[in-house]
Amino acid sequence: MRDVRIKKYLKxxxxxxxxxxxxxxxxxxxxxxRVIKVLFKNQANxxxxxxxxRFLCQQNNINYEFNNRLIDKIAAKENTYxxxxxxxxxxxxxxxxxxxxLVNPSDFGNLGxxxxxxxxxxxxxxxxxxxxxxxxDPKVISTTTGALFKIRFKYFPSFDQYADQFEFHHCFLFxxxxxxxxxxxxxxxxxxxxxxxETGGLGSDFDKFGTTxxxxxxxxxxxxxxxxxxxxxxxxxxxx
Amino acid sequence: MRDVRIKKYLKxxxxxxxxxxxxxxxxxxxxxxRVIKVLFKNQANxxxxxxxxRFLCQQNNINYEFNNRLIDKIAAKENTYxxxxxxxxxxxxxxxxxxxxLVNPSDFGNLGxxxxxxxxxxxxxxxxxxxxxxxxDPKVISTTTGALFKIRFKYFPSFDQYADQFEFHHCFLFxxxxxxxxxxxxxxxxxxxxxxxETGGLGSDFDKFGTTxxxxxxxxxxxxxxxxxxxxxxxxxxxx
Numbered sequence: 001m002r003d004v005r006i007k008k009y010l011k012x013x014x015x016x017x018x019x020x021x022x023x024x025x026x027x028x029x030x031x032x033x034r035v036i037k038v039l040f041k042n043q044a045n046x047x048x049x050x051x052x053x054r055f056l057c058q059q060n061n062i063n064y065e066f067n068n069r070l071i072d073k074i075a076a077k078e079n080t081y082x083x084x085x086x087x088x089x090x091x092x093x094x095x096x097x098x099x100x101x102l103v104n105p106s107d108f109g110n111l112g113x114x115x116x117x118x119x120x121x122x123x124x125x126x127x128x129x130x131x132x133x134x135x136x137d138p139k140v141i142s143t144t145t146g147a148l149f150k151i152r153f154k155y156f157p158s159f160d161q162y163a164d165q166f167e168f169h170h171c172f173l174f175x176x177x178x179x180x181x182x183x184x185x186x187x188x189x190x191x192x193x194x195x196x197x198e199t200g201g202l203g204s205d206f207d208k209f210g211t212t213x214x215x216x217x218x219x220x221x222x223x224x225x226x227x228x229x230x231x232x233x234x235x236x237x238x239x240x
Numbered sequence: 241m242r243d244v245r246i247k248k249y250l251k252x253x254x255x256x257x258x259x260x261x262x263x264x265x266x267x268x269x270x271x272x273x274r275v276i277k278v279l280f281k282n283q284a285n286x287x288x289x290x291x292x293x294r295f296l297c298q299q300n301n302i303n304y305e306f307n308n309r310l311i312d313k314i315a316a317k318e319n320t321y322x323x324x325x326x327x328x329x330x331x332x333x334x335x336x337x338x339x340x341x342l343v344n345p346s347d348f349g350n351l352g353x354x355x356x357x358x359x360x361x362x363x364x365x366x367x368x369x370x371x372x373x374x375x376x377d378p379k380v381i382s383t384t385t386g387a388l389f390k391i392r393f394k395y396f397p398s399f400d401q402y403a404d405q406f407e408f409h410h411c412f413l414f415x416x417x418x419x420x421x422x423x424x425x426x427x428x429x430x431x432x433x434x435x436x437x438e439t440g441g442l443g444s445d446f447d448k449f450g451t452t453x454x455x456x457x458x459x460x461x462x463x464x465x466x467x468x469x470x471x472x473x474x475x476x477x478x479x480x
Contacts, residue, residue, distance in 0.1 A: 109349065113465050120457040120464050183479050216479060217360040224360050224471070225353050231468045232475045239423050239456060 004036055004085065008074055009138050015087050016136040018146065019075055021049040024084035026146030028053055032060035036085045040066045044081035053082065076138070088136050091152035093125040098189055098237070099169060100230065101127040103159055103206075104197040108133055112143020113227035119147035121234040126153040127162050127192070159194075163209055166192065171210030174233060175202050176223055178214030185213050187237040195233075198226050244276055244325065248314055249378050255327050256376040258386070259315055261289040264324035266386030268293055272300035276325045280306050284321035293322065316378070328376050331392035333365040338429055338477070339409060340470065341367040343399055343446075344437040348373055352383025353467035359387035361474040366393040367402050367432070399434075403449055406432065411450030414473055415442050416463055418454030425453050427477040435473075438466050 004015050015036060018027045021044065028035055038057055044050040057064045071083055093099060100123050105111050111133050118126060128135065132155065141148050156162040163171065169192040172185065194209070196202035201223070206212075215224065215232055223229070244255050255276060258267045261284065268275055278297055284290040297304045311323055333339060340363050345351050351373050358366060368375065372395065381388050396402040403411065409432040412425065434449070436442035441463070446452075455464065455472055463469070 113468065116465060117468055122458045215475070218362045225356060225467075227465075228353065228357055228468065228471045231464070232472055235455070235472045235475075 006070055006074060006085065011134045011137070015085060016141070017074060017138045018084035018086065018141050018149075019077070019080045019082075019138050020142060021047055021053070021082050023141050023144070023146040023148075024082045025049050025053050025056075026149045027084040027086055028056040028060065028062060030149035031086065031089070032056065032062065034086045034089055035060070035062045036087060038062060038064040039071050039083040039085070040064060041068050041071055041081045042066060047081075050082065091154055093127060093152055093154050093166070095166065096190055097125045098123060098187075099125045099127055099166065099192040100234070101129065101159070101162060101171075101192050101194040102132065102230075103129040103194065103202060105132050105195075105226065107198055107226070108137055108139040109143055110198065110225070110227040111135060112140040112148075114230045115140070115144040115151060116147045117227070117231040117234055119144075119150050121231075121238045123234055124151050126151055128153060128155045129159050129162060130155055130157055159206070159209070166190075172233070172237075173202055173206050173210055173212045174215065174229055175206075175212050176214060178212035180211055180213050182213055182215045182233065182236050185211070185236075191237070193230065193233050193237060195226060195230050246310055246314060246325065251374045251377070255325060256381070257314060257378045258324035258326065258381050258389075259317070259320045259322075259378050260382060261287055261293070261322050263381050263384070263386040263388075264322045265289050265293050265296075266389045267324040267326055268296040268300065268302060270389035271326065271329070272296065272302065274326045274329055275300070275302045276327060278302060278304040279311050279323040279325070280304060281308050281311055281321045282306060287321075290322065331394055333367060333392055333394050333406070335406065336430060337365050338363060338427075339365045339367055339406065339432040340474070341369065341399070341402060341411075341432050341434040342372065342470075343369040343434065343442060345372050345435075345466065347438055347466070348377055348379040349383055350438065350465070350467040351375060352380040352388075354470045355380070355384040355391060356387045357467070357471040357474055359384075359390050361471075361478045363474055363478075364391050366391055368393060368395045369399050369402060370395055370397055399446070399449070406430075412473070413442050413446050413450055413452045414455065414469055415446075415452050416454060418452035420451055420453050422453055422455045422473060422476050425451070425476075431477070433470065433473050433477060435466060435470050
């Protein structure tokens with residue numbers, strides 16, 4: 001077992017926390033070699049997931065302990081019964097798979113919800129263009145309900161670098177003033193669904209990278225929430 | 241001007257707050273007779289929306305004042321420059337329009353995001369089956385970015401009462417095990433898109449009310465977030 005000083009999460013730490021039964025179960029199932037330790041409260045024993053987690057811990061030589069005090073020290077919510085402590089890691093994206101690309105996402109909730117939708121629609125590869133929210137923040141992990149551990153993700157310093165590395169991906173750039181409608185767009189793999197930040201969206205400097213697409217909506221409205229736009233696009237791109 | 245004691249929001253109060261420039265602008269635009277007063281901080285003057293709000297206040301004999309102290313007392317976020325104080329109200333749903341029906345929604349963020357998507361996809365009528373989150377909670381209003389004031393909504397004590405009142409609406413009941421796929425579903429007006437609560441969804445006792453529909457997704461996943469499911473359904477139902 002590797003030893004870490006357990007304290008409230010900070011972005012600069014080399015490890016993070018999965019709070020809750022489902023996120024912890026997905027963590028030990030998908031990334032067992034990254035798990036440092038699992039913490040339980042007694043109340044976790046009411047749920048079958050706790051037994052599954054302990055079974056997987058035993059199979060993978062992962063330490064676990066019952067420690068209410070430590071959980072209360074690091075968890076934001078009172079009813080957190082399980083915490084998976086794990087080393088942060090990096091992935092490489094799969095070059096032949098379809099990608100989701102988020103340019104400068106800043107909201108933890110949106111990022112987590114998008115990862116959850118990716119898992120539902122079988123997208124496994126997420127590119128994050130910096131500056132971008134910290135995907136290892138426990139708030140993101142909770143919102144994904146554990147789906148974070150089923151996907152691959154990678155941070156890129158700029159969109160150019162992403163586009164250089166995956167030059168054969170056709171980019172669909174989602175914009176309020178996109179030239180194609182989502183309804184009429186045909187998605188031929190491998191493709192990338194690209195979304196801008198919550199407030200500003202994608203600037204016109206992105207247009208050269210591919211096809212701009214708009215999700216049809218009433219004109220007198222504020223735009224859709226980012227997680228909603230991304231999820232509708234994923235639904236449409238996979239519902240052929 | 242009606243006088244109210246201005247304090248932090250509580251569900252039992254007969255009035256509520258729209259925090260932020262856009263929500264306040266939508267409030268004074270769509271519901272001027274409900275507005276009790278508008279509060280500004282000096283920083284609001286940097287934005288053209290503040291001027292539009294004051295213009296609408298003058299046109300509608302709505303009082304406004306600059307009062308940093310009062311805003312700090314009631315707002316959750318430090319950078320709130322504008323607050324619209326308004327009397328709560330009730331709507332009747334339009335019988336000939338398509339509806340969105342949420343059975344026991346509990347999460348403020350989901351409720352607000354769904355209202356925002358309704359506005360984007362031109363759904364104007366929302367039925368809420370109790371117990372349900374308080375749609376006048378300022379957290380909901382902020383998440384709608386003001387779209388709340390553009391739609392009609394009504395609480396019902398039970399789904400039966402909703403279904404009795406709108407017996408000619410065809411109900412599409414969204415469930416993980418729905419019989420039809422969203423892709424193959426034809427939406428003929430007037431219809432109602434019906435969604436269950438965040439954790440449990442709709443029970444089998446709802447099946448008799450109409451057509452059960454599933455949004456196709458990978459089987460090994462947790463279900464989609466409620467706001468995502470509802471928004472995808474609205475997109476599909478209007479994208480004919």
